[in-house]
Amino acid sequence: MTTRHAQAKHALIRGPVPETEGDRAVVLEPYGVDRIPTYDYVQEEYLVSGTAAGDPYSTRILIRRPADMASYTGRALAEVSHIWGGNSVWRAFNRQIMRGGFIWVGIDSQAPSALDLIKGVDQRRYAEMTFSSGELAKDFAGSIPFTENPTPEVLAREYDEFKERWWRATPQSFEIIAQVANALREGLPGLPEAAVRTLLFAGISQTGGVVRRFVERHHAVLRRPEGGPVFDGYMPCASGGPALPDVDVPVMEVLGEAEFQSVRWACGVSGQVRGLTHRRPDSPSFRLYEVAGMAHRETRHMSDRDRERLRDCPLPEGARWSTFPNSHVYNALLESLSAWARGRRHPRPPASWRRRATPTPCSGTGSATPGAGSAPRTPTHRSPPWWPPPRWAGPPGTTAVRPRSVANGSSSATGTRTATGASTHGSSTGCWPLASSGRRTPSSCGWRRSWSTSDRRGSPFRARVRAGVRRGARGGVGHRARHPPLPCLTARAG
Numbered sequence: 370m371t372t373r374h375a376q377a378k379h380a381l382i383r384g385p386v387p388e389t390e391g392d393r394a395v396v397l398e399p400y401g402v403d404r405i406p407t408y409d410y411v412q413e414e415y416l417v418s419g420t421a422a423g424d425p426y427s428t429r430i431l432i433r434r435p436a437d438m439a440s441y442t443g444r445a446l447a448e449v450s451h452i453w454g455g456n457s458v459w460r461a462f463n464r465q466i467m468r469g470g471f472i473w474v475g476i477d478s479q480a481p482s483a484l485d486l487i488k489g490v491d492q493r494r495y496a497e498m499t500f501s502s503g504e505l506a507k508d509f510a511g512s513i514p515f516t517e518n519p520t521p522e523v524l525a526r527e528y529d530e531f532k533e534r535w536w537r538a539t540p541q542s543f544e545i546i547a548q549v550a551n552a553l554r555e556g557l558p559g560l561p562e563a564a565v566r567t568l569l570f571a572g573i574s575q576t577g578g579v580v581r582r583f584v585e586r587h588h589a590v591l592r593r594p595e596g597g598p599v600f601d602g603y604m605p606c607a608s609g610g611p612a613l614p615d616v617d618v619p620v621m622e623v624l625g626e627a628e629f630q631s632v633r634w635a636c637g638v639s640g641q642v643r644g645l646t647h648r649r650p651d652s653p654s655f656r657l658y659e660v661a662g663m664a665h666r667e668t669r670h671m672s673d674r675d676r677e678r679l680r681d682c683p684l685p686e687g688a689r690w691s692t693f694p695n696s697h698v699y700n701a702l703l704e705s706l707s708a709w710a711r712g713r714r715h716p717r718p719p720a721s722w723r724r725r726a727t728p729t730p731c732s733g734t735g736s737a738t739p740g741a742g743s744a745p746r747t748p749t750h751r752s753p754p755w756w757p758p759p760r761w762a763g764p765p766g767t768t769a770v771r772p773r774s775v776a777n778g779s780s781s782a783t784g785t786r787t788a789t790g791a792s793t794h795g796s797s798t799g800c801w802p803l804a805s806s807g808r809r810t811p812s813s814c815g816w817r818r819s820w821s822t823s824d825r826r827g828s829p830f831r832a833r834v835r836a837g838v839r840r841g842a843r844g845g846v847g848h849r850a851r852h853p854p855l856p857c858l859t860a861r862a863g
Contacts, residue, residue, distance in 0.1 A: 378419060378420070378544075378548050378551070379419075379548060379551045379552045379555075380417040380418065380419045380545065380548035380549045380551070380552045381417065381418050381419055381552075382415050382416070382417050382430070382549075382552050382557065382558055383415060383416045383417075383418075383558060384413065384414060384415035384416055384557075384558060385413035385414060385415055385432075385557075385558075386413075386414045386415065386416060386429075386494070388414075392491075392493075392494060394412070394414040394429075394431060394494075395486075395487050395490045395491055395494075395495075396431075397450075397454040397455050397456075397482075397486055397487075398454070398455035398456065398460065398674070400456075400459065400460040400463070400672060401459060401460060401463035401464070404463065404464070404467065405433060405467070408467035408468070409435060409436050409437065409440070410433055410434060410435055410436060410467050411433070411434060411435075411436045412431060412432070412433050413431075413432045413433075413434070413557075414429055414430070414431055414432070415429065415430050415432060415557065415558070416428075416429055416497065417429065417430055417545075417548075417549055417552070418497075419545070419548050421541035421542075421544035421545050421548065422501065422540045422541045422544060424500075424501045424541065425499065426499060426500050426501075426541050426545060427497045427498055427499050428476075428477045428478065428483050428498055428500070428545065429477050429483075429487065429495065429498065430474055430475060430476050430477065430549060431456075431473075431474070431475035431477075432472060432473070432474060432475075432557065432563075433459075433466070433467075433472070433473040433475075434472045434473075434563060435467075435470060435472075438560070438562045438563065440470050441470055441472065441562070441563065442469065442470035442471065443564075443565065443566035443567060444469065444470070444471045444472070444565070444566070444567045444568075444569070444707055445471060445472040445473070445474055445553060445565040445567070445568050445569070446458065446462065446466055446471050446472075446473055446474070446569050446570075446571060446703070447473075447474040447475075447476060447546075447549075447550065447553075447568060447569065447570050447571075447600075448473075448474070448475060448476070448570070448571055448572055448576055449475075449476045449477070449478050449479055449542065449546060449572065449576050449579055450475060450476070450477050450478075450479060450482050450483070450487075450576075451479075451482060451574070451575050451576055452479050452481050452482055452506065452509060452535055452538070452539070452575050453481075453482060453486075453506050453509060453575075454482040454486040454487075454506060455482075456475050457572070457573035457574055457576060457666075458571045458572060458573055458576070458606075459473055459475065460667075461573060461606075461667060461695055461696045461699045462571070462696065462699050462700060462703055464696065464700065465696075465699075465700035465703050465704065466703075469703075469704065469707070472563060472565065474549070474553065476545065476546055476549050478539070478541070478542040478543075478545040478546050478549070479538075479539045479542050479579075480500035480501065480503055480505075480538060480539055480541070480542075481503070481504055481505045481506040481508070481509060481538050481539070482506045483498060483500065484498065484500060484505055485505035485506040485507055486506050500541055501540055501541055503537065503538040503539070503540070504534065504537075504538040508538075509534070509538075517637050518637070519634070519637050521630055521634055524630065524633070524634065524637070524638075524639035525630070525639060525643060527639060528639035528640065528641070532578065532641070535575065535578070536582070542579070543582070543583055543586075543587045543591065544591065546570075546579075546583065547587065547591035547599045550568055550570075550599040550600060551593060551594075551599055553565045553568060554568070554593070567601050567602075567707060567710055567711055568599070568600050568601050569600065569601060569602045569603070569604065569703075569706060569707065569710060570583065570600040570602070570603050570604070571603070571604040571605070571606065571703075572604075572605055572606065572608070573606045573607045573608075574606075574607045574608060574665065574666075575608075577605040577606045577607050577608030577609075577641075578605070578608040578610070578641055580603055580604070580605040580608070581605045581608055581610055581613060581622075581641075583600075583603070584603050584605070584613055584614070584616060584620060585613065585614065588600070588603075588616050588618075589616065598616075598617060598618050600618065601618050601619075601710040601711075602618050602619045602620070602621070602706050602707070602709065602710035603618070603619070603620045603621070604620075604621045604622075604623065604702065604703070604706055605620075605622050605623075606622075606623040606624075606699065607623070607624065607625055607627075607628055607665055607666075608624075608628070608641045608642075609624055609628050609640065609641040609642030609643070609647050610641050610642070610643065610646070610647060611643070611646050611647065612646060612647055612648065612649035613647075613649070613655065615652050615654050615655055616654060617654070618654065618710065619654050619655075619656075619706060619709045619710050620654060620655050620656075621655075621656045621658070621702060621705070621706045621709075621716070622647070622655075622656070622657045622658070623658045623660065623698070623699070623702060624642065624647070624657070624658070624659045624660070625659075625660050625662075625663030625664060625665060625695065626659075626660065626661050626662055626663055626664075627663065627664045627665040628640055628641070628642045628665065629642055630642055630643070630644065640665075651718045651719075653715070656716055656718065656719065657719065658698075658702065658719050659719075660698055662691075662693050663693050663695055663698065664691045664693055664695065666695075667691075667693070667694070667695035667696055668690040668691050668692075669691070669692045669693065669694055669695075669696075671690070702716075
């Protein structure tokens, strides 16, 4: 059977759009924007236009790039703005994007947020912005299906219906994405040195679903003029759905614990994961990483806007917002995907963890509590190989060197802690609190494993991550440190 390819047209890119004191690009969620000068980066706004799904469109893209293009590595990371606005990938990846000499591309291809939240804020600056008619962001606001005491079947059905509204409201989005990607291969107006050699497409949550949809339905159809793929690699994160197919570029899917229906069920909130249907064997072009303890959204360093949003969100007694470093996972995997897309190194397959004979049940608050009488929760079973970081990872099939205290199961901890695993869902954000005694164990997993906490500086978890994944040289993910970050993320190949 021959697959028919349709050449993705080039979008017309114009700009950069001038900025003055009273006329600047609209940035809905300014997370990490204050770091741009620190890394000697600049932000620019460009207008893009063309025809998609049979209708004309005009929108904008945001570009964040090195001020000195000599620091540019030829790599770019693209994302689409969330259907409610904001850029989740930039929020999670921004430090590594700038450390690694990437260009970041924010594409406003989803009409609900572009028209309602961008053009709606500044009608004069974005007077040309136009899409096919459809629902706007305000029509989606607060409409994530929420049902008290639901069954998993009800949750899944309601969310699937909700998800179909995304696609009906964004009929031009995928062609716009492909057209912008094609145009970026030739650089930016007046800046040919910005031509992209390795173009990656990532998304988190709703935009992770957009990336999955592109892989499933558009990767094989929307191609470059010479027939090659418009993107060199994909990273859908915190989304989920049916198992993705193999394609002719690397795909690295990342799911945190908070994406599973069994974790969300107790709160009456659904998501894109459907049981374990997303699981499939790894292949020469596919990796799946499931990360125990990782929340849907990182709350380790909350902004004022985050605190305001979550101020009235109730937490179980003794719980606190998760300090799991989602961004460290994403940053390490970004470098791994980039190397894979350039043919330099295949990532080691994730390790499968041993599990209990029966999954740990969850309490009414969504926590994994021994003896609690509730439905069993789906155990997560995979973990990304953080150590050694990609810079020191050996060839496929080799085994990572593990610290002695981990390999023999001993612990040098002078004090140990427990993760009771309460999952809080004010934006479906997981909570991983620490109790005062006992053994620290990831929640909602069908396995139990402790690790050394020899670094006494504050939280042992944060201290370990600081020690293992620090700001490193351009293009890398960090320094090799005295203490590895986490034995639960030290994986044997195979």
